[in-house]
Amino acid sequence: MAAALIAALVATIPFARVTITGSEVILPAYAAAVFVLEVITAALLFSLYSVQRGPALLVLASGYLTAALMIPGWILTFPGLFSSLGIEADVQATATIAALRRITFALFIFSYALAPFGASAGRSPGVTATWTVICIFAAAAAVMWLIARQQMSLPTFMRDARNVTALWSIVPAAAMAIYVTSMAILIRRRRAALDIWVCLVVFSLVIELTLLSYISSGVRLSVGWWGGRVYGLAAAGTVLLVLLADTTAVYARLARSVAAEQRARQNRLTAMEALSASIAHEINQPLASIITNADAGLRWLTRAEPRIDKVDASLRAIVSEGHRANKIVLGIRTMFMKGAQERALVDLPKVITDVTRSAAEEANLAGVSISVLLDPQTPAVIGNSVQLRQVIRNLVENAIDAMKTISDRQRELSIETRRLADGEVEITVRDTGTGLEPGMEERVFEPFFSSKPGGMGMGLMFCRAVVEAHGGRLWTSANVPRGAIFHVSLPAAEMNSRD
Structure with missing residues (x-):
């Protein structure tokens, strides 16, 4: 795109000082277009600031709004343009407004390049944005x-x-010096994709100034002057187009995320209904038998001559039905943990690859990047592949959930394997999410304890139970500077064979 801008500049040079007579009639349309583009851009940037709370966004929004509010004064004072309406101004008024607009916008861009991009603490962003807009309107009017x-x-x-x-x-010399300095800072820092587009805006404005003030010698209504105006119009619309594209992409991701969440919720409800119906159906008979035998035993005991033999028979029947109910529950549990008793060699890198592949869509919707670093010397372990896959899947899903609300840093999930010196294999699942409060490292593994809204508090308890059943350990630690790390340590197959 930068090459196209340079090519258009070169094509304009031979005709730059040729005056286009009568072209001033389209100036109001040009001014209106720039005004609308810059006001909408400022509004979107203020909205983005209210969500992300980044001071850099507030500064950039203020710059666009300030530049837009100077457009009406510039066009109304343009020599001869509105003289038929009785609007006459000194020839220096238009140039003074233009000079202020050039320098102030350049200073706002420079301030944007230096301002922090991350969220800042303090008063409500809505209140800050409102007062900023009021101050800008007052300053422009003054x-x-x-x-x-x-x-x-x-x-x-x-x-x-x-x-x-x-x-x-x-x-133009001062404005260009500020623009070039700002561009150098933005290219060096590159905090976000918006910085690249702001650099393109600055590049367009530098070309505009070159055409307006140097190649066309500052002659108004010449080919070079109008060429510069076209570059200015392009600069005014660049950030707006980027913001609109990003907004559309965000809404699309949100719609897909909501649809995926609804499907997952429906699947969970269906599974719970099936489990509930199965338990109710299977447990109903032994429970009914237990109640019947208990009632019978009470009747035999309350008779004038208690029948101890009958009471004994009723109690034995209750014990029998209790064991039967227990076997039914174990059977249902086994049904929902297919192959729970099957142990074989498990290829951990393959299991991790399968899990990350299946979780890729959910990670993309959440804006999470997944990196996998597998030690090629990772040995196999002896265990149940279904259970171990579920453990890793649970840890990956928890990590993704922990990063969904993060907006001030990259959402990164990394999974690593390495062989320990004692013959064990360690798997680490590392995220840059909200992390754990001090003292929560062990509580997260307790049943019915969950740090996320709507959590059942059973997932990590299940994970630890499975890992310990395989002779391993599961624990968590802090990820510096932010986030959490879950460690899974399992005995290697060679170690099991020696045992």
């Missing part, structure tokens, strides 16, 4: 009023309605 009242004291930027004086050369 500047326009001052220029209108002090027209005879304004700097002499123009010789006549179309030609500039030597004093004007200071304005």
Whole structure:
């Protein structure tokens, strides 16, 4: 895109000083287009600031709004444009407004490059944005009023309605110096994708200034002057197009995420209904028998002559039905843990690869990048592949959930394997999410304890039970500077064979 801008600049150079007579009639349309583009861009940036709370976004939004509010004064004071309506202004008024607009926007871009991009603590972003807008409107109105009242004291930027004086050369030189410095800072820091697009805006504005003030010698309504205006229009719309594209992409991801969540919730409800119906159906008979035998035993005991033999028979029947109910529960549990008793050699890298592949869509929807670092020397372990896969899957899903609300840093999930010196295999699942509060490292493995809204508090308890049943350990630690690490240690197959 930068190459296309340069090519258009080169094509304009031979005709830059040719005046286009009568072209001033389209200036109001140009001014209206720039005004609308910059106001909408400012509104979107203020909205983005209210969500992300980044000072850099507030500064950039303020710059666009300030530049937009100077457009009406610039176009209304343009020499001869609205004289038929009785609007007459000194020839220096338009140039002074243009100079202020150039320098202030360049300073806002420079401030954006230096301002922190991450969220900042303090008052409500809505209140901050509102007061910022009020102050900008007040400042713009005060500047326009001052220029209108002090027209005879304004700097002499123009010789006549179309030609500039030597004093004007200071304005583009200063603006370009600020732009180049800002671009260098943005390219060096590259905090977000928006920085790249702001660099493109700055590049377009540098070309605009080159055409307006140097190649066309500052002559108004020339080919070079109008070419610069086209670059200015492109610069005004670039960030807007990027913000609209990002907004559309965010809404699309949100819609897919909501649909996926609804499907997952429906699947969980269906599974719970099936489990409930199965338990109710199977347990109903032994429970009914237990109640019947208990009632019978009470009746035999309350008779005038208690029948101890009958009471004994009733109690034995209750014990028998209790064992039967226990076997039914174990059977249902086994049914929902297919192959629970089957142990074989398990290829951990393959299991991890399968899990990350199946979790890729959910991670993409959540904006999480997954990296896998598998030690090629990772030995196999003896265990149940279904259970171990479920353990890793649970840890990966928990890590993704922990990063869904993160907005001030990259959402990164890394899974690593390594062989320990004592013959064990360690799997680490590392995230950059919210992390754990001090003292929570052991509580997260307790039944019915969950640190996330709507959690059942059974997942990590299940994971630890499975890992310990395989002769291993499961624990957690802090990920510096933010996030959590879950460690799974399992005995290697060679170690099991020696035992």
